[in-house]
Amino acid sequence: MSAEIDRRVFVKGSVLASAGAALAGASGGRAALGQQAASPPASGNPPGPQAALPRGKIGKLEVSRLLLGGNLLTHATHSRDLRYVSNLAAHYNTPEKILETLALAEQQGINTLVIHTAGRIVDLLKRHREKNGGKIQWIICPTAPIEDGLAQYGRQVQELVDDGVDAIYLWGVRSDVLAGRRIDLVAKAVNLAKAQGVPSGVGAHALGVIQQCEKHKINADFYIKTFHHHKYPSAPKPGQADDNYREFPAYWCGKPEETAEFMKTVEKPWIAFKVMAAGAIPPQDGFRYALENGADFILAGMFDFEIAEDVRTIRQILPSLPTRARPCRG
Amino acid sequence: MTGKVTRRTFVNRTVMASAGAALAMGAAEGGTSAKAADAAKAPPNPPAPQNSLPKGKIGELELSRIILGGNLLTHFTHSRDLRYVYNLAAHYNTDEKVLETLAAAEANGIDTVSMHNPPHPMSVLRRYRKERGGKIKWIICPTAAAEPGMAKYAQEVQQLIDDGCEAIYLWGVRADGLVGEGKMDLVAKAVELAKAQGVPSGVGCHSLDVVVACEKHKINADFYIKTLHHHNYPSAKLNYDSMWCTNPEETVAFMKGVQKPWIAFKTMAAGAIPPKDALEYVFTSGADFALFGMFDYEIGEDVRIAKAVLAGLPQRARPWRG
Numbered sequence: 001m002s003a004e005i006d007r008r009v010f011v012k013g014s015v016l017a018s019a020g021a022a023l024a025g026a027s028g029g030r031a032a033l034g035q036q037a038a039s040p041p042a043s044g045n046p047p048g049p050q051a052a053l054p055r056g057k058i059g060k061l062e063v064s065r066l067l068l069g070g071n072l073l074t075h076a077t078h079s080r081d082l083r084y085v086s087n088l089a090a091h092y093n094t095p096e097k098i099l100e101t102l103a104l105a106e107q108q109g110i111n112t113l114v115i116h117t118a119g120r121i122v123d124l125l126k127r128h129r130e131k132n133g134g135k136i137q138w139i140i141c142p143t144a145p146i147e148d149g150l151a152q153y154g155r156q157v158q159e160l161v162d163d164g165v166d167a168i169y170l171w172g173v174r175s176d177v178l179a180g181r182r183i184d185l186v187a188k189a190v191n192l193a194k195a196q197g198v199p200s201g202v203g204a205h206a207l208g209v210i211q212q213c214e215k216h217k218i219n220a221d222f223y224i225k226t227f228h229h230h231k232y233p234s235a236p237k238p239g240q241a242d243d244n245y246r247e248f249p250a251y252w253c254g255k256p257e258e259t260a261e262f263m264k265t266v267e268k269p270w271i272a273f274k275v276m277a278a279g280a281i282p283p284q285d286g287f288r289y290a291l292e293n294g295a296d297f298i299l300a301g302m303f304d305f306e307i308a309e310d311v312r313t314i315r316q317i318l319p320s321l322p323t324r325a326r327p328c329r330g
Numbered sequence: 331m332t333g334k335v336t337r338r339t340f341v342n343r344t345v346m347a348s349a350g351a352a353l354a355m356g357a358a359e360g361g362t363s364a365k366a367a368d369a370a371k372a373p374p375n376p377p378a379p380q381n382s383l384p385k386g387k388i389g390e391l392e393l394s395r396i397i398l399g400g401n402l403l404t405h406f407t408h409s410r411d412l413r414y415v416y417n418l419a420a421h422y423n424t425d426e427k428v429l430e431t432l433a434a435a436e437a438n439g440i441d442t443v444s445m446h447n448p449p450h451p452m453s454v455l456r457r458y459r460k461e462r463g464g465k466i467k468w469i470i471c472p473t474a475a476a477e478p479g480m481a482k483y484a485q486e487v488q489q490l491i492d493d494g495c496e497a498i499y500l501w502g503v504r505a506d507g508l509v510g511e512g513k514m515d516l517v518a519k520a521v522e523l524a525k526a527q528g529v530p531s532g533v534g535c536h537s538l539d540v541v542v543a544c545e546k547h548k549i550n551a552d553f554y555i556k557t558l559h560h561h562n563y564p565s566a567k568l569n570y571d572s573m574w575c576t577n578p579e580e581t582v583a584f585m586k587g588v589q590k591p592w593i594a595f596k597t598m599a600a601g602a603i604p605p606k607d608a609l610e611y612v613f614t615s616g617a618d619f620a621l622f623g624m625f626d627y628e629i630g631e632d633v634r635i636a637k638a639v640l641a642g643l644p645q646r647a648r649p650w651r652g
Contacts, residue, residue, distance in 0.1 A: 079409070079412055079415070080410060080412070080564065080565055081563050081564040081565050081601075081602040082409055082410070082412065082415070082565075082600075082601045082602060083601070083604075084601045084625075084628070085409065085412070085415055085418075085601070087625075087627070087628075088415075088418060088419065088422060088625060089418065091422060091625070091627055092418060092421060092422045232411050233410065233411040233568060233569075233570035234410060234411050234565070234568060234570070248564040248565070278412075279411075279412045279413070279414045279415070280411040280412060282413075303414070303417075303418060303421070305417065305421055306414070306417070
């Protein structure tokens with residue numbers, strides 16, 4: 001069992017981290033993937049841990065190259081036909097365990113999480129900040145429907161901003177459907193969050209979303225696009241990946257080669273998600289594949305007992321990356 | 331989160347269950363499972379206690395029709411290519427949680443657990459009896475190789491007997507291999523070795539060939555533990571740690587002629603088949619007992635399902651044999 005992190009340990013860790021980052025100082029220029037981000041810590045936030053993870057930038061937001069994914073915290077495990085795994089995750093990842101996981105992620109240098117507005121998860125995130133002194137940044141997608149007028153969506157964006165969200169993006173489930181038919185609504189959703197002064201992104205499972213956004217010059221600050229290869233037993237066989245994503249055969253990036261190719265032309269930061277195909281690709285393999293093929297950031301779902309090892313993994317990968325066809329964009 | 335079962339609540343529930351069972355002993359036979367047994371002219375079974383799980387028998391050993399499986403307790407989740415689930419199960423099913431799970435099983439009427447014998451999980455089973463007063467029975471397979479001379483295998487059998495094991499069986503992984511190599515003499519010796527210790531002695535297997543060979547060679551087993559599940563689930567054709575009974579129809583057909591008790595295992599195909607579907611299938615198809623891997627929070631619901639399934643079974647193709 002992973003060592004439990006109580007508040008005292010967490011606070012102590014944060015203080016040590018602050019001191020370390022202060023020593024690290026700042027330098028100018030855009031960081032390469034393996035380098036520490038250049039800018040000084042954002043005002044009011046304690047800097048990252050002593051041996052901070054390399055960071056990049058989305059607008060002015062400094063983000064660790066490894067982000068904590070939200071699906072294991074919200075128990076959406078995507079475990080193929082093994083439905084019991086979602087229940088097991090729910091029984092393991094209790095609210096208390098989620099708070100421990102957030103603290104542990106911060107201790108390990110992960111400074112940002114990405115999640116959707118499922119259940120009461122935002123309340124838990126607020127508890128982490130308000131009661132535990134947590135500083136992890138939130139990139140959140142509202143799950144409200146996107147309809148003409150954007151009334152519900154607008155309300156959810158406003159709530160997230162009021163709660164202190166650090167960046168917002170359009171949920172991939174929504175954009176997959178809208179991009180080919182109502183790109184005007186995609187644009188409005190992006191602008192709505194942007195008007196609130198936070199970086200505003202577009203999520204997608206379908207490569208077509210990114211292509212449409214680029215074609216129509218949607219004013220997004222970043223993309224969150226699925227990315228994984230198909231070399232795992234439950235992956236689709238050639239010709240089977242004919243949808244945006246599917247639970248069985250299990251895939252969330254139907255066209256990895258085309259995605260890598262198209263993203264070479266995209267100059268906005270790219271957070272790759274589902275890089276482990278929801279648990280089938282080992283971190284070493286999934287992280288390396290995504291980073292070598294152009295992703296700027298890695299979104300990885302992790303249980304508390306996996307975080308330290310995954311952080312070690314990305315620390316090893318980042319300095320050893322070959323020259324990428326796609327330059328670092330974040 | 332499911333309510334935790336403390337030792338006090340466990341003892342209370344056990345006492346209440348015992349009282350209920352005593353009251354029920356003199357009552358008329360209840361439950362469709364008992365009626366089905368009559369209809370099939372099988373050996374008479376004691377009536378199931380009111381409000382508890384129906385039971386059957388292997389030799390003199392009385393067992394609940396649902397037996398707690400061991401793979402989730404030992405963290406062998408067989409979760410296809412999702413390796414992290416093994417770790418997640420291990421982090422959830424800590425020693426303390428396994429102890430709670432055993433207590434929850436007993437409190438819900440499951441009186442037997444079946445697993446293989448890795449050292450640490452075995453130590454938890456022993457702790458459960460010694461520290462918690464647990465009564466759940468053990469049906470355990472030694473994992474030692476069954477080789478000529480049987481030295482290591484015999485040592486593990488002896489250890490299990492010393493620990494108070496109620497029944498022993500030859501591990502399916504071993505039996506599949508031995509039968510495939512035509513070493514029926516070693517299968518027979520393994521069975522006799524446990525039998526000589528005075529406990530029911532069975533044979534486990536994934537391959538139907540094992541049961542066929544044992545019947546042909548009149549191996550003196552008291553029971554079989556044979557996989558059974560249908561193939562109506564998405565990962566059935568994945569061919570990656572996702573199928574444990576390759577020929578269910580043939581299995582069902584052959585088992586009709588087998589007169590020894592049959593404990594079906596991997597009945598949910600390691601999590602892909604819902605409990606109700608799995609139980610209806612295996613009990614209708616002839617299994618006498620179903621081995622069910624369960625986390626603590628699943629036990630209450632699965633027992634409710636099992637009771638309903640057993641009470642509503644249609645005529646079975648195979649009479650109850652245990």
